[in-house]
Amino acid sequence: MARKMLVDGEAPVFDGDKYDYDLFVIGAGSGGVRGSRTAASFGAKVAICELPFHPISSDWLGGHGGTCVIRGCVPKKILVYGSSFRGEFEDSKNFGWEINGDINFNWKTLLENKTKEIVRLNEVYQKIIGNAGVTMIEGAGSLVDAHTVEVSQPDGSKQRYTAKHILIATGSRAQRVNIPGKELAITSDEALSLEELPKRAVILGGGYIAVEFASIWRGMGAEVDLFFRRELPLRGFDDEMREVVARDLEGRGIKLHPMTNLSELSKTADGIKVVTDKGEELIADVVLFATGRTPNSQRLNLQAAGVDVDQIGAIKVDEYSRTSAPSVWAVGDVTNRINLTPVALMEATCFSKTVFGGQTVKPDYRDVPCAVFSIPPLSVVGLSEQQALEEAKGDILVFTSSFKPMKNSISGRQEKTVMKLVVDAETDRVLGASMCGPDAPEIIQGIAVALKCGATKANFDSTVGIHPSAAEEFVTMRTLTRRVSPPTSKPKTSL
Numbered sequence: 497m498a499r500k501m502l503v504d505g506e507a508p509v510f511d512g513d514k515y516d517y518d519l520f521v522i523g524a525g526s527g528g529v530r531g532s533r534t535a536a537s538f539g540a541k542v543a544i545c546e547l548p549f550h551p552i553s554s555d556w557l558g559g560h561g562g563t564c565v566i567r568g569c570v571p572k573k574i575l576v577y578g579s580s581f582r583g584e585f586e587d588s589k590n591f592g593w594e595i596n597g598d599i600n601f602n603w604k605t606l607l608e609n610k611t612k613e614i615v616r617l618n619e620v621y622q623k624i625i626g627n628a629g630v631t632m633i634e635g636a637g638s639l640v641d642a643h644t645v646e647v648s649q650p651d652g653s654k655q656r657y658t659a660k661h662i663l664i665a666t667g668s669r670a671q672r673v674n675i676p677g678k679e680l681a682i683t684s685d686e687a688l689s690l691e692e693l694p695k696r697a698v699i700l701g702g703g704y705i706a707v708e709f710a711s712i713w714r715g716m717g718a719e720v721d722l723f724f725r726r727e728l729p730l731r732g733f734d735d736e737m738r739e740v741v742a743r744d745l746e747g748r749g750i751k752l753h754p755m756t757n758l759s760e761l762s763k764t765a766d767g768i769k770v771v772t773d774k775g776e777e778l779i780a781d782v783v784l785f786a787t788g789r790t791p792n793s794q795r796l797n798l799q800a801a802g803v804d805v806d807q808i809g810a811i812k813v814d815e816y817s818r819t820s821a822p823s824v825w826a827v828g829d830v831t832n833r834i835n836l837t838p839v840a841l842m843e844a845t846c847f848s849k850t851v852f853g854g855q856t857v858k859p860d861y862r863d864v865p866c867a868v869f870s871i872p873p874l875s876v877v878g879l880s881e882q883q884a885l886e887e888a889k890g891d892i893l894v895f896t897s898s899f900k901p902m903k904n905s906i907s908g909r910q911e912k913t914v915m916k917l918v919v920d921a922e923t924d925r926v927l928g929a930s931m932c933g934p935d936a937p938e939i940i941q942g943i944a945v946a947l948k949c950g951a952t953k954a955n956f957d958s959t960v961g962i963h964p965s966a967a968e969e970f971v972t973m974r975t976l977t978r979r980v981s982p983p984t985s986k987p988k989t990s991l
Contacts, residue, residue, distance in 0.1 A: 517543045518852070520645045520659035522637035522796070525562020527828035527840035528665030529621055533628040534848035543631040543657060545647050549618050551611060552685045553669060555795065556636065556650045560621035563667050563829075564837040566614050571688045572708060574613060576869045578606045579715025583748075583871065587907035601716055603693035610688070633657075642801040642821045661823055661851055664796065664803075664811060665844065668789040668829035673700065677761030680768050681783040684709070694718050694781035698770050700758050701786030702729040704868040707741065709784055710750050711871040721778065723753040730868065733930075734880035736896070740914045740932045741874050747911060748871060758783075791830045808832065815858045817847045825851070834864055865944040867937035872911060875940035878928030878947050881980070884918045888982045891921040893953070895973040901934060901966055915969050917953065921979065924952040929970070939967045 517540075521532045524546035532544045547558030551567055559566045585599055625632055635647035635655075645662060648654050670683035682690075684705050697713045699706050702724030714720045722729070722745065728738040729745070729752075746752055753772070760771040767779045791810045798805060804812045804820040810832035817825050825847055828840035842859050849855040865877035884892050895917040904911060913933025919926055929943045946955070961968025 515643065515658045515660045517541050517631075517657060517659040519543075519661045519663060520637075520657055521545070521663045521665060522645060523562065523665040523667060523792075523828075523830075524558075524560045524621065524625065524632075525665055525667050525828065525840070526564050526837045527667075527844040528562070528663065529560070529625060530841045531663050531665060531827060531844035531848055532625060532630045534845055535852045536628045536630050538848065538852035540852045542629070543633055543659070544625060545633040545635055545637040545645070547636055548634060548650075549615070551614060551689045559618045560625065560632075561614070561618050562665075563669075565617045565621065567685050567688055569837060570617065571610050571614055572684075572712075573869060574610045575606070575688070575712045576708065576715075576871065579712045580871055582715045582717065583909070587903065587909055590907050601693075603690075603716070607689070607691075636795065638795060638797040639801040639803070639824070640797070642823045646797075661825065662801075663844075663847065664793075664819075664824065664826040664830055665828050665840070666792040666796065666830045668791050668832075668835065670785070671788055671790045672785050673758070673787050675758060675760055677763075677768075678785075680761045680763060681785045683785055687782075687784050690782065692781075696767065696778075696780045697721070697782050697784065698758075698768075698778065698780040699723065699784045699786055701784075701788075702726055702731060703786060703788065704730065704870075706784070706786035707745065707868055707870045709786060710745060711748065711869075714748055714750050715871055719751075720749075721751045721753060721780070723756045723758060723772065725755060725757055727754050730874070733868075733874070733876060734916065734928070735882060736916065737874055737876070737880075737914065737930045737932055740912075741868070741870060744872060744911055744932065745870065789829065789835070791832055793830055806832070816850050816856075817843050817859070834861055836864065836866055839864060863944060863947045865940050867940070869937070872913070872933050873936045874930070874932040875936035876928070876930045877940055877944040878926070879918060880928055880930070881916075881918050884920075884927045885980060885982045888920065889922075890982070892927075892980045892982070893919040893921050894977045894980060895919065895953070895975070896977045897969045897973050899969065902964060903934070913966055913969075915966075915973070917956070917970070917973060919953045924954055926951050926953055926956065931970075933966060935966065939970070942967075943970060 519535045519540050519542045521528045521544040524544050532542045536542045549559035550557035635649045637645050637647050640646050644658050646656050672678050696719045699722045707729050710720050710722045730738045757773045759773045762769045767781050768783050770778050793809045801821045803824050811826040813826050813831050817827050827843035829835045846857040846859050849857045863878050867875040897915045898912050901913050916930040918928040956971050959971040961971045
């Protein structure tokens, strides 16, 4: 049966039986699943290939749901929930709770329940794909040419499939730092499936994964040392909020080592000996490299289809996610744009609408919210103060609020919640919002809708708050903290 196909506003074309599929998707993570389902809903004949399931990825292991569901966001958030109870138990005492005796934590119980959940979700994703009418094929996909995919099995068997369009959604994987003893370290994959909970942990990295695992392991009682190359963790986030996160990490008992790198690891009878570039030495049970991720593009044989990549292996795409080969497309982390699961979903939806839905739609990367699930969490949307100054044509207004949450007033915990709004002085439009404190991601998600709608500071000020809540602070910040002018590109002269 012929199927209608629309691409970038072109007239409908009918493929007949020229190809096995209208669309073949390589990778059943968030982007691949969304792209395949949406394309199928428009009437396309779709197939998707994915590696066999395993919590720890490898060249031959993966699973439906991809990194986020199996070895990323979901299991990590489960561990964050588990680790947060330590603080809750401490805070409960001043609320009248009398806890007699020791409170013990069983890592294996949490690990087993985490694994059960990701196994369940892997099966859910398979059902979702199947119910959408998408053909599922197990194995590793690679390109033979711009219209042919070869799927390889671990036993060496191979099968080829043709498609009018190919979508690559293979994501990324954690990378290791090239230092002596690097084989002794683990990545976030293994950190989510450790058989034993470490008592002494060393983490290298200053990004969100490093900060989150520092909070997780410290919350479970481990001694944690966090090493990073810059003065503050979370490069790319608002500088003021980075300072807040660093203060909270130290307040929870995490030892920060700014502007410090690791130079060597070695095995000893007591554990892993860690040597820093400053000559410091310490012993750890586990060393985590949280030093970034690299696009999963090495085994795709991209050159066979004329698909270009950049210097780190990320697939180059245009604003519609189309590669240098017109019939090959790519979404998600393998393109190294904004590496977030919801962004991959957006890119995949736009791809399907453009190619199969008769709508010319490209992803909108403005005002993408995100969260760092430290304890307490940081969440942001829009521009940081520094980004706003870079883009601004005029002055920036900054409104901040720092307060002790009501709960902490009773519990005695010294952490403060910090909120921030960055506003364009000329237009009154809110350019960015940040929050570090309990429930920050839940609150910022709502703020993100406001920013997407072009909300002004006057809109925030005229909104009635919910009392008593932390969220109401976003609509009661009336007093200007500071007015900042963008730096001039050239020194002023009389010439």
